[in-house]
Each structure stands twice: as structure tokens, then as C-alpha cells.
Amino acid sequence: MQTNPIGIFDSGIGGTSIWQEIHSLLPNENTIYLADSANAPYGIKGKQAIIDLSVKNTEYLIHQGCKLIVVACNTATTNAISLLRKNYEVPFIGIEPAIKPAALNSKTKAIGILATKGTLSSELFNNTSSLYSHGLQVVEQVGEGLVELIEMGKVNSEEVRMLLKEYLKPMLEANIDYLVLGCTHYPYLIPLLLEMLPKHIKIIDSGEAVARQTKAVLEKHHLLNTQTTKSKNTFFTNGNPEILKGILDNRFEVDYLNF
Structure with missing residues (x-):
């Protein structure tokens, strides 16, 4: 499990600001980033719609073998994280305004x-x-x-x-x-x-605090990746891959995923 990826999802490209902080603090960790841009923004949707989208994203990341999931979206955290924690065994990290x-x-x-x-x-x-x-x-x-x-x-x-x-x-x-x-x-x-x-x-903003909390939770659950091989960072979006790629300064490939 230690080499399994950290899963990160957001309503779009914004959660990459959280991914950057996590990657900076934990460069050995493999990550999967999921941008649900087709449904952005979550902030104008009703509570049940936000919960349904958060469940969909969570189940995809669990299916990919993620050992921990960062809900890199304030709206999804404040509306859905308590339900996610009740229904799934994987640890969750949420985002709240600081x-x-x-x-x-x-x-x-x-x-x-x-x-x-x-x-x-x-x-x-x-x-x-x-x-x-x-x-x-x-x-x-x-x-x-x-x-x-x-x-x-x-x-x-x-x-x-x-x-x-x-x-x-x-x-x-x-x-x-x-x-x-x-x-x-x-x-x-x-x-x-x-x-x-x-x-x-x-x-x-919450980025640094979230990265520190991610590290603490990985350590608590003995899930920290101790290998020093180059990490694998995978990015998926159901929006325009070029926009996500651009926000990452074209350092990574971005795959379109119809989810």
C-alpha cells in the first residue's frame, strides 16, 4: 500500500494548487489527480448533487488503488466529506477556508x-x-x-x-x-x-496546511512511501486537457477521461 498513489479530486483545475503543495512536501509520493471540469463549478449546485459527484470521484480513485484521498475542493469538503468518511475505509483529507x-x-x-x-x-x-x-x-x-x-x-x-x-x-x-x-x-x-x-x-489559503496534514495522516496509517524512485503523477480531466496542462506549466501529460 505504501507505493499506492494519493488520490486528489476537485471540481476542476483549482485543486492543482493543493497538488503542488503536496508534491512539494512529498515528492516521492505517486499521485492521481481527477479534474471534474465538466461539472464545474460545484459551488452553485445543491448539496445532494455535490455529494453525488464526490461519491463518483471517490469511487473512481478507490478503483485506481488510491491509499488516501484528498478532497481538494472546499465545496465538496464542506458538503460531502462526513458522508465519504462514513462510507469508505480509505483516509480522507478535506479543505476548509483558513x-x-x-x-x-x-x-x-x-x-x-x-x-x-x-x-x-x-x-x-x-x-x-x-x-x-x-x-x-x-x-x-x-x-x-x-x-x-x-x-x-x-x-x-x-x-x-x-x-x-x-x-x-x-x-x-x-x-x-x-x-x-x-x-x-x-x-x-x-x-x-x-x-x-x-x-x-x-x-x-489552505495549501500548505493540507500538505502537512496529508503527511501526518500517511505517517499515522504507516502509508508513507519510503521509496526514492521518481514519483508517477497522473492527471485526468473530463474538460479541456490543454487548460489543465497549461496550469501545470506543461510539465505533465493530461489524459481526457469521460467520467
Whole structure:
């Protein structure tokens, strides 16, 4: 089992921001990445639809022999991971917006959260938010349209700039000093956000924490790959393979999979 791959799935290409962190921390681990781009974004779907898609993705990765599954999608985590953990024996790692470090470190007592509707309206998100947001102004913003544009490869487009300008406005008016990215697609917007935000505002995403948690869970279950041979990293999408390939800087082949 130690040499079996880590499975990673997302509603599209965004979860590659999580894959990059895992691959950087655990370069010996074999991985299979599954981009369900044909059904992106998950954030606008109902809870049952998100659960059904998450089950479909999970069962494919288990069929491929994955020893651990990373749900590299905030919406899928907040809506489906408890059910996945109940129904499958493989360990799961989930993604949640990193509210805690922002809340604990904010000096202005105001933080912004940019996420999908599916994440912001979920019970898990609201439970986490209420734990850490006492005495804070939390400006929640649905990033409507951003995932679709990123999936189309339009990360640096004028459309994205216009949406971000609109979404950041209430946060800047509230004098936030932390911006929490609550969708794994959004780290690809960090270069743009750094241009648009005042220098004192810190941007937080979950990638590094997820990679560390992945390592910890592998160690706990004695599943860490101790071999030093070059890892095999496989990427599948049911969308346009060229867009996923481009986001990976053309370093890997991407296969189209009708799933």
C-alpha cells in the first residue's frame, strides 16, 4: 500500500494548487489527480448533487488503488466529506477556508472571506466561522463567476479583474487585514490580488496546511512511501486537457477521461 498513489479530486483545475503543495512536501509520493471540469463549478449546485459527484470521484480513485484521498475542493469538503468518511475505509483529507489563523492574527478585527456559495452556505463552514469570529467583522463574499473563468484559462483576463474589484470593495471598506481564499481555484488569482490589494493585507489559503496534514495522516496509517524512485503523477480531466496542462506549466501529460 505504501507505493499506492494519493488520490486528489476537485471540481476542476483549482485543486492543482493543493497538488503542488503536496508534491512539494512529498515528492516521492505517486499521485492521481481527477479534474471534474465538466461539472464545474460545484459551488452553485445543491448539496445532494455535490455529494453525488464526490461519491463518483471517490469511487473512481478507490478503483485506481488510491491509499488516501484528498478532497481538494472546499465545496465538496464542506458538503460531502462526513458522508465519504462514513462510507469508505480509505483516509480522507478535506479543505476548509483558513479562518482560524486570520481571526487569531487580525489587528483591525476585520477579515474577508472569498469563497463559493456552496462553501459559505454549508453547515461545516458556519460552524467553523462561529468558533473563531467572535468580536470580528467577517466580510463574506461569493466569488460568482471566478471558477468558470479560471476553468476557461482566463486567469489574467479583464473579466476577472472587474469581478475581483467588485468583490474586494466591501472588504476594503471594512478595513480587512486578512483575506481568506475559500476555494482551491483562487490561489491562481494571488498575483492579481497582490496587485489590487494594499500591501498590509495578508492572503491566506489552505495549501500548505493540507500538505502537512496529508503527511501526518500517511505517517499515522504507516502509508508513507519510503521509496526514492521518481514519483508517477497522473492527471485526468473530463474538460479541456490543454487548460489543465497549461496550469501545470506543461510539465505533465493530461489524459481526457469521460467520467
